[in-house]
Amino acid sequence: MLSQLPKEKWTxxxxxxxxxxxxxxxxxxxxxxxxxxxMEATIQQLLHPDNDTTPPPNSMVPDQFAEFREQVRxxxxxxxxxxxxxALRQATNQQLxxxxxxxxxxxxxxxxxxxxxxTLFWHGHFATSALKVRSPYKLWQQNETFRHxxxxxxxxxxxxxxxxxxxxxxxxxxxxxxxHPNENFARELMELFTLGEGNYSEHDIKESARAFxxxxxxRFEDFRFVSNQFDxxxxxxxxxxxxxxxxxxxxxxxxxxxxxxxxSNKLWKFxxxxxxxxQLIDKLAELFRQNYExxxxxxxxxxxxxxxxxxxxxxxxxxxxxxxxxSGRTLGVNLPDGRTLFAVxxxxxxxxxxxxxxxxxxxxxxxxxxATLTFRYQLARQLVLGIRLVNEEPAKAPLxxxxxxxxxLAQASPAAQTTPMTQTASLTTQNAVRLPALQVDQLVTAxxxxxxxxxxxKIYARAFQTTLDxxxxxxxxxxxxxxxxxxxxxxxxxxxxxxxMTPKYQVC
Amino acid sequence: xxxxxxxxTRRHFLRTSILGAALSWTVPIFVxxxxxxxxxxxxxxxxxxxxxxxxxxxxxxxxxxxxxxLNALVPFADDLYYRARPTINIPRDNVLSLDGYVGFNxxxxxxxxxxxxxxxxxxxxxxxPNPNRSHxxxxxxxxxxxxxxxxxxxxxxxxxxxxxxxGEDPTVGVTIGSQLPQTFTAEKNTGIAMTPGGRLxxxxxxxxxxxxxxxxxxxxxxxxxxxxxxxxxxxxxxxxPKLSAIEYLQRTALDAQVGTDKIGAILKRTKPExxxxxxxxxxxxxxxxxxxxxxLPTRVYYTSQGGxxxxxxxxxxxxxxxxQLADALSAFSTDLTSKGIWDRVLVMTFSEFGRRVSExxxxxxxxxxxxxxFICGGNVKPGLYGNHPSLSTLDQGDLIHTVDFRDVYSxxxxxxxxxxxxxxxxxxxxxxxxx
Numbered sequence: 001m002l003s004q005l006p007k008e009k010w011t012x013x014x015x016x017x018x019x020x021x022x023x024x025x026x027x028x029x030x031x032x033x034x035x036x037x038x039m040e041a042t043i044q045q046l047l048h049p050d051n052d053t054t055p056p057p058n059s060m061v062p063d064q065f066a067e068f069r070e071q072v073r074x075x076x077x078x079x080x081x082x083x084x085x086x087a088l089r090q091a092t093n094q095q096l097x098x099x100x101x102x103x104x105x106x107x108x109x110x111x112x113x114x115x116x117x118x119t120l121f122w123h124g125h126f127a128t129s130a131l132k133v134r135s136p137y138k139l140w141q142q143n144e145t146f147r148h149x150x151x152x153x154x155x156x157x158x159x160x161x162x163x164x165x166x167x168x169x170x171x172x173x174x175x176x177x178x179x180h181p182n183e184n185f186a187r188e189l190m191e192l193f194t195l196g197e198g199n200y201s202e203h204d205i206k207e208s209a210r211a212f213x214x215x216x217x218x219r220f221e222d223f224r225f226v227s228n229q230f231d232x233x234x235x236x237x238x239x240x241x242x243x244x245x246x247x248x249x250x251x252x253x254x255x256x257x258x259x260x261x262x263x264s265n266k267l268w269k270f271x272x273x274x275x276x277x278x279q280l281i282d283k284l285a286e287l288f289r290q291n292y293e294x295x296x297x298x299x300x301x302x303x304x305x306x307x308x309x310x311x312x313x314x315x316x317x318x319x320x321x322x323x324x325x326x327s328g329r330t331l332g333v334n335l336p337d338g339r340t341l342f343a344v345x346x347x348x349x350x351x352x353x354x355x356x357x358x359x360x361x362x363x364x365x366x367x368x369x370x371a372t373l374t375f376r377y378q379l380a381r382q383l384v385l386g387i388r389l390v391n392e393e394p395a396k397a398p399l400x401x402x403x404x405x406x407x408x409l410a411q412a413s414p415a416a417q418t419t420p421m422t423q424t425a426s427l428t429t430q431n432a433v434r435l436p437a438l439q440v441d442q443l444v445t446a447x448x449x450x451x452x453x454x455x456x457x458k459i460y461a462r463a464f465q466t467t468l469d470x471x472x473x474x475x476x477x478x479x480x481x482x483x484x485x486x487x488x489x490x491x492x493x494x495x496x497x498x499x500x501m502t503p504k505y506q507v508c
Numbered sequence: 509x510x511x512x513x514x515x516x517t518r519r520h521f522l523r524t525s526i527l528g529a530a531l532s533w534t535v536p537i538f539v540x541x542x543x544x545x546x547x548x549x550x551x552x553x554x555x556x557x558x559x560x561x562x563x564x565x566x567x568x569x570x571x572x573x574x575x576x577x578l579n580a581l582v583p584f585a586d587d588l589y590y591r592a593r594p595t596i597n598i599p600r601d602n603v604l605s606l607d608g609y610v611g612f613n614x615x616x617x618x619x620x621x622x623x624x625x626x627x628x629x630x631x632x633x634x635x636x637p638n639p640n641r642s643h644x645x646x647x648x649x650x651x652x653x654x655x656x657x658x659x660x661x662x663x664x665x666x667x668x669x670x671x672x673x674x675g676e677d678p679t680v681g682v683t684i685g686s687q688l689p690q691t692f693t694a695e696k697n698t699g700i701a702m703t704p705g706g707r708l709x710x711x712x713x714x715x716x717x718x719x720x721x722x723x724x725x726x727x728x729x730x731x732x733x734x735x736x737x738x739x740x741x742x743x744x745x746x747x748x749p750k751l752s753a754i755e756y757l758q759r760t761a762l763d764a765q766v767g768t769d770k771i772g773a774i775l776k777r778t779k780p781e782x783x784x785x786x787x788x789x790x791x792x793x794x795x796x797x798x799x800x801x802x803x804l805p806t807r808v809y810y811t812s813q814g815g816x817x818x819x820x821x822x823x824x825x826x827x828x829x830x831x832q833l834a835d836a837l838s839a840f841s842t843d844l845t846s847k848g849i850w851d852r853v854l855v856m857t858f859s860e861f862g863r864r865v866s867e868x869x870x871x872x873x874x875x876x877x878x879x880x881x882f883i884c885g886g887n888v889k890p891g892l893y894g895n896h897p898s899l900s901t902l903d904q905g906d907l908i909h910t911v912d913f914r915d916v917y918s919x920x921x922x923x924x925x926x927x928x929x930x931x932x933x934x935x936x937x938x939x940x941x942x943x
Binding site: 078079081082085131132314315316317349356357359365368369370371373374377472475476478479482494498501502503504506507 | 648678688753763768
């Protein structure tokens, strides 16, 4: 079932499949190189990539909005307070836009695509939203934690996340003390992060919540353990009694067969296809459970024949992040930044750092509805032609105000935050940008332009990554043949847009 | 009427869209402009699509942000109200009394008129046990109709679609906005979102051949939709594994194009018959009125009015919101009455929560719990329903709900939509008698 793909079946096509799934697509020349070097070398390269030297995002320091908060606190009139809150909100949003853009560019240019892809996976898995956390610094730190352990050890990562300040704010762990343990984190730890529903009891939640008491955040936005808030007493958790602390609880969880299955299944679904046979997952889980190392698990998935099977082909709807990054990485379209990039992600249905709730993004077909698909198609043209992004939509819901977090009602905050995204940035004429049009010379030579077939072939290889689907190819060629030769820039851009506006471009 | 005219019409739309231009602007404008480019012949045949003529229609109107119920439906006879809100109360003399105890905010005078005409019901003190005070989570609870500690994948209207609308047109649910609300999330038919972004097509500069190839590549062909005679919605939904990702995308592309084309066609031959306020909500309700009168086979429309998160200096902003709401609903009522279809329509408002009883230090109110819901329509049984929550017995400073919101949903589903409410809501809830 998980037998290795035979050497002779490794082709340009399988290399392209791997590139799209384990990363964000690659250029034809890179894919040719992968084809030549073979599957094993390619997978090793993905698992042990060159260092990504992307510098950290600008001016990202702990507690950077302290002054703004002081102004809110010291305001003497309601109007002043309102103005101070607005300033705080604006500064925070600007920095969040910057963070979203920074990660997007990193995914776009990274020499370590699998690391970024897994960072995205962990972000969806240990979902934490800026709507509640409101600290760009904490969210960036969490993002670096995901990246650091992206291919490492799942136990290490889970423990790191249990003391991750962004997560602690999101699931109210930083207010949990021995007299009043908050169960939010303990519940989600088991239900969503490790075991899945049905593999623990309410009693296990209550007991384990006691073990995660005393976790605090200091003024440098770092984790701090406050032992006098910690409940060091005996706890009976999953039938085991001891004076467990949080890390020990995680160790007990990882001994459950359900944990290895839960993560293996989720990874297979993320990389290969939905609803795999249970025997396949059992096999993966058996391997994973030995030590919860992520690299060997991914290596097994990516080298399995099943991963390259017909069932896996075109089976995954690209997430909005995949759609945006891959379009930049493989076709070379220019991407917007700042608030416009935020608004683009929002209308596509996935904003990094803003998962809809603690369950993360549902993914799969749920990425696509009439509105998001219509927008994908409009966006394709806009990105390729470089026309202005102008689509006005009135803000519908309130901006989250800082009081949401600091009010005395904060104890009532939930395990999950969900739709709708209340932070509506619209693509208004005011903030519209004119992107440079796609540089056609990156895709085709002057010689290619004289030959519609050569041109379509070149673009097709970038857009769809895989080898030709003759029917699709022919229909696009039909359009190309109607255009005057040599093909002008805009004629070629039309062809690129046409390819992006197909069902096939939405999947990988 | 037989299926034939409907199919002809749909084919005609497809043809028009293949040859026609694609446009995108803001909601009311884009539809009108789109339509102006459809040819007159299409406009003529479209007059025959009126399906679902007698079906009841529900309009769900979300008051996003947490409506301060106590300043909308004011318990003006209770001193505790004035004590809790020394600076932001509605003065007793200004309140539009409904029963001597509660009355409307004066900016809601148009709704008072509807109440007096017998077209408005007010459900008091609506909420749910163990209330959650997060916008996001509480909105999710209202949209999925779950218990406070449960997470449901589908929305309550989505489950209505799944249970009662199989095989129907994708426009069975229409939401105005770019994101489908979780209310509509369904296993099979999730309805369509009408976006300001406009219609699905290759682009306005596209020539006919490009547009045609675009349609073919997206599975938007006459054969696909029409020769089988099957309606679009009868194809399997996203939950069906046998529909591949590509097939699902093709279906969505078709839904998007047919839906927006139909809507464009309807807007060509309908117009408002009332003066709507020039507000986003006014525009949206005007649009919905035209879609209803144009015979779009929609059972549920969804739209929202934002801005209710009034933590600071709320007096003007909250009064304005209520005024905009009342003006828009009043125009909607007038419009649908002149169109002769007000009897078929029920509007239901909801908000994720009300606000705390006491005002805060910023002359605003923080997140609270129970709040009233407003139900209006030509066939509504008017009056006040449920008991107003006590202002003396509070739960940590918050109102204790007297009516479960799912009692209201249950009433709407069983009595108005004629749907199996218990199946959709997961268990029995008691029905009220406002319809």
